[in-house]
Amino acid sequence: MIVDTIAEAEVHFDALIEKVLQGEDVIIKKNGKPVAVLSKFENIKVSREPGAFKGLIKISDDFG
Secondary structure, three states, X not given: OEEOOHHXXXXXXXXXXXXXXXXXXXXXXXXXXXXXXXXOOOOOOOOOOOOOOOOOOOOOXXXX
């Protein structure tokens, strides 16, 4: 969905958020040019493994 002005986006912000929740991206324009995109936030959880880089990283003796 494309919104032509920031003022229009402000007026219809709740409806735009609903569109985003349904999976649609919303492009907001200013002076006829796209300036922002509203898209659904996907929380990406990266699993960390302690010691995964052991032996791969060397810290110089003069560090610190």
